[in-house]
Amino acid sequence: MTHDEFPTDNPALVTCGLPYANGDLHVGHLRTYVSGDAFSRALRTLGQRTAFVSGSDMHGTPIAVNAEQEGVSPEEFALRHHEQYEETFPRFNVDFDNYGHTHDETNVELTQAFVRTWEENDHVYEKEIQVAYDPEADQWLPDRYVEGECPYCGEHARGDECDEGCQRHLEPGDIVDPVSTLTGNPAEYREREHEFLRLSEFQEYLEGFINRLEGTSNAQNQPREWIEGDLQDLCITRDMDWGIDYPGDGEDDLVLYVWVDAPIEYVASSKQYSERVGTDTYDWEEVWRDGDSEIVHVIGRDIIQHHTVFWPSMLRAAEYNEPRAVCATGFVNLNGKAFSTSRNRAIWADEYLQEGFHPDLLRYYLATAAGFERDVNFSWERFQERVNSELADVVGNFVNRALLFAARNFDGTPDAELTDETETRIAEAMDDYEDALNDYDVRAAGETAVALARYGNEYIQNAEPWKLDADEAAPVIRDCVQLVKAVAVLLQPITPEKAEEAWDQLDADGSAADATVGDCLQATPDSFAEPDGPLFEKIDDERVAELNEKLEARVEEASADEEEGETVESGEDESESESADVEALVEERVGFDDFEALDLRVGRVDGAEGIEGADKLARLTVDIGVETRQIVAGIKQLHDLDELPGTKVIVVANLERAELFGVESNGMVLAAGEDADLLTTHGDAEPGTRVK
RNA sequence: AGCGGGUUGGGAUAGCCAGGAGAUUCCGCCGGGCUCAUAACCCGGAGAUCGGUAGUUCAAAUCUACCACCCGCUACCA
Numbered sequence: 001m002t003h004d005e006f007p008t009d010n011p012a013l014v015t016c017g018l019p020y021a022n023g024d025l026h027v028g029h030l031r032t033y034v035s036g037d038a039f040s041r042a043l044r045t046l047g048q049r050t051a052f053v054s055g056s057d058m059h060g061t062p063i064a065v066n067a068e069q070e071g072v073s074p075e076e077f078a079l080r081h082h083e084q085y086e087e088t089f090p091r092f093n094v095d096f097d098n099y100g101h102t103h104d105e106t107n108v109e110l111t112q113a114f115v116r117t118w119e120e121n122d123h124v125y126e127k128e129i130q131v132a133y134d135p136e137a138d139q140w141l142p143d144r145y146v147e148g149e150c151p152y153c154g155e156h157a158r159g160d161e162c163d164e165g166c167q168r169h170l171e172p173g174d175i176v177d178p179v180s181t182l183t184g185n186p187a188e189y190r191e192r193e194h195e196f197l198r199l200s201e202f203q204e205y206l207e208g209f210i211n212r213l214e215g216t217s218n219a220q221n222q223p224r225e226w227i228e229g230d231l232q233d234l235c236i237t238r239d240m241d242w243g244i245d246y247p248g249d250g251e252d253d254l255v256l257y258v259w260v261d262a263p264i265e266y267v268a269s270s271k272q273y274s275e276r277v278g279t280d281t282y283d284w285e286e287v288w289r290d291g292d293s294e295i296v297h298v299i300g301r302d303i304i305q306h307h308t309v310f311w312p313s314m315l316r317a318a319e320y321n322e323p324r325a326v327c328a329t330g331f332v333n334l335n336g337k338a339f340s341t342s343r344n345r346a347i348w349a350d351e352y353l354q355e356g357f358h359p360d361l362l363r364y365y366l367a368t369a370a371g372f373e374r375d376v377n378f379s380w381e382r383f384q385e386r387v388n389s390e391l392a393d394v395v396g397n398f399v400n401r402a403l404l405f406a407a408r409n410f411d412g413t414p415d416a417e418l419t420d421e422t423e424t425r426i427a428e429a430m431d432d433y434e435d436a437l438n439d440y441d442v443r444a445a446g447e448t449a450v451a452l453a454r455y456g457n458e459y460i461q462n463a464e465p466w467k468l469d470a471d472e473a474a475p476v477i478r479d480c481v482q483l484v485k486a487v488a489v490l491l492q493p494i495t496p497e498k499a500e501e502a503w504d505q506l507d508a509d510g511s512a513a514d515a516t517v518g519d520c521l522q523a524t525p526d527s528f529a530e531p532d533g534p535l536f537e538k539i540d541d542e543r544v545a546e547l548n549e550k551l552e553a554r555v556e557e558a559s560a561d562e563e564e565g566e567t568v569e570s571g572e573d574e575s576e577s578e579s580a581d582v583e584a585l586v587e588e589r590v591g592f593d594d595f596e597a598l599d600l601r602v603g604r605v606d607g608a609e610g611i612e613g614a615d616k617l618a619r620l621t622v623d624i625g626v627e628t629r630q631i632v633a634g635i636k637q638l639h640d641l642d643e644l645p646g647t648k649v650i651v652v653a654n655l656e657r658a659e660l661f662g663v664e665s666n667g668m669v670l671a672a673g674e675d676a677d678l679l680t681t682h683g684d685a686e687p688g689t690r691v692k
Numbered sequence: 693a694g695c696g697g698g699u700u701g702g703g704a705u706a707g708c709c710a711g712g713a714g715a716u717u718c719c720g721c722c723g724g725g726c727u728c729a730u731a732a733c734c735c736g737g738a739g740a741u742c743g744g745u746a747g748u749u750c751a752a753a754u755c756u757a758c759c760a761c762c763c764g765c766u767a768c769c770a
Contacts (some may be wrong), residue, residue: 029770222765223693374695458733464726
């Protein structure tokens with residue numbers, strides 16, 4: 001690794017965090033992949049030799065659990081998602097040089113080789129720990145396979161984390177009164193030998209590493225708490241079948257912890273690339289161990305610790321090169337709030353494409369909406385605004401008016417010298433672009449292109465070539481055509497296909513994808529035809545309204561479903577139970593205390609009206625004795641709202657407030673089944689009476 | 693609880709690490725111009741005491757301390 005400015009003479013490697021093969025991709029994921037792809041493309045425009053790789057993360061408990069629920073093997077389950085990802089990325093012009101997965105042979109072999117080296121160099125030791133065991137299922141219970149009481153705060157907690165109480169991380173063996181999530185039976189603790197990587201011995205190394213690490217500042221700052229505190233050794237094995245076998249004697253069914261084999265996929269994937277194109281073109285061993293290289297990891301900001309603590313230690317222990325930079329992207333919010341995949345409050349990758357939008361529009365939005373590490377808000381309104389006013393009005397319009405004028409009046413590039421002013425302006429943009437990339441600032445790099453197009457619009461407007469004769473107009477149009485070329489080159493990493501279109505309209509040699517920054521000032525073709533149309537179409541208001549309606553209807557449907565199917569305790573992540581005729585009984589029993597925690601009251605509906613735009617939701621005003629509440633319920637189509645006032649209902653009075661379809665709901669009205677058959681009282685209990 | 697990040701005209705966003713005159717840019721708003729181009733584009737204007745308080749300094753959006761609110765991470769969610 002060096003800290004020389006890009007481009008360097010060394011091979012670079014850009015990687016993206018592995019998507020977990022467990023669900024669909026949404027625009028939150030895409031932000032990371034688009035950023036990584038744009039950065040790697042941009043490095044190439046600087047002339048940097050670069051490979052861009054990633055792969056699917058196939059192992060771990062959530063996949064094993066979900067596969068079991070679906071009744072398929074973990075491998076089948078994970079492969080299905082892997083294939084889906086592999087198809088989806090290119091559709092967004094995220095073009096990996098190699099995209100593998102952690103369960104393929106290359107990664108398995110490499111991972112085991114890593115571990116053997118660690119063992120040889122004494123970076124690993126065995127320790128007996130207490131692990132929960134389900135005697136009935138005859139199975140070990142790692143991580144989330146076990147629940148129980150948090151030893152610190154006494155709250156109900158998952159095996160790996162006190163998710164409801166104090167939020168502390170729990171080590172295997174910590175949890176009190178463990179219960180198997182497989183069978184619901186009490187689990188017992190048994191002694192078990194596990195392998196540990198001596199992270200603690202890398203403390204000093206990591207302190208140095210974190211200070212020389214480049215990339216985004218969050219990646220440098222967030223892990224300080226760990227690195228400068230006491231580092232725990234990392235338990236690198238799990239009692240599972242699904243995963244990569246711990247190398248060695250093989251009598252145990254220990255597999256490696258997913259965070260061991262996952263980042264090694266970066267190595268494996270680059271190795272596969274190397275094997276495909278030949279080591280003369282790209283030598284993975286040069287990159288990872290034998291030579292100098294520039295390794296840049298692009299990840300989401302939720303996995304910073306893994307890439308700045310575990311991973312560099314793993315590399316160091318195996319005598320591999322360390323990364324030069326870790327770039328951690330912020331999250332994407334939807335209309336100001338976090339995505340909720342269980343509530344279907346997300347913009348899915350497939351959905352976006354099905355709407356017929358060009359992938360480059362979303363790429364532009366995600367890559368330039370805010371700084372790399374800042375969170376980005378997504379809304380269809382904002383999407384429209386940025387596409388229309390920046391891509392269509394500024395970039396598209398400039399390219400179109402310049403090339404059209406040039407083709408009509410000069411059949412191509414006019415025979416004139418580039419003016420000093422424009423040449424300087426373009427040269428400045430090229431410098432800004434290079435500086436931006438050396439700051440790992442994809443957004444700023446993209447803005448250089450838009451700024452250039454903006455300059456072009458001002459320039460052509462002020463010069464008014466349409467009022468000039470041909471000789472006078474020639475230098476102006478000559479400049480504009482050059483500006484178009486520069487815009488195409490500089491925007492290529494972010495909107496590759498659209499840049500290619502501009503390149504073709506210009507009839508320039510080769511392709512925009514192969515262009516380098518220097519081409520911004522290279523001559524443009526003497527002749528080209530009129531462009532076949534503007535690069536970007538505008539999105540009209542009706543379309544945005546339609547998209548928002550779809551989104552809201554979907555979210556409302558999902559939350560209405562959730563509301564109906566809600567059981568007492570909803571701490572579980574996602575319950576995608578197929579609705580059979582009658583739902584199976586919940587096996588897990590709750591204590592009387594848990595029941596008493598619910599404040600159920602008799603209420604009387606005072607008013608009911610539908611919520612505009614929502615299919616199912618109704619806004620109810622309910623008198624619960626002490627006060628009158630506004631409650632939103634998914635009963636609009638199922639009841640005659642006008643007849644509801646006066647009806648007595650049962651209300652969960654101390655349910656968290658929620659906002660449904662923009663309306664606050666302060667409580668929940670209980671109803672049975674799909675038809676939302678309202679619960680009422682048999683006698684004449686007054687509103688406010690507690691239900692026990 | 694600890695840690696990280698954020699708070700900048702009506703909305704969004706940059707600047708902060710390396711303090712320096714009118715605080716960037718986009719949308720919106722008001723007025724004007726122009727018409728080659730997608731009713732586009734160009735010019736001009738109004739609008740921000742940069743979350744609060746206290747400090748350091750000749751000088752603070754920027755550095756320091758404290759406070760408020762928001763978001764995230766805390767070892768398997770991009």
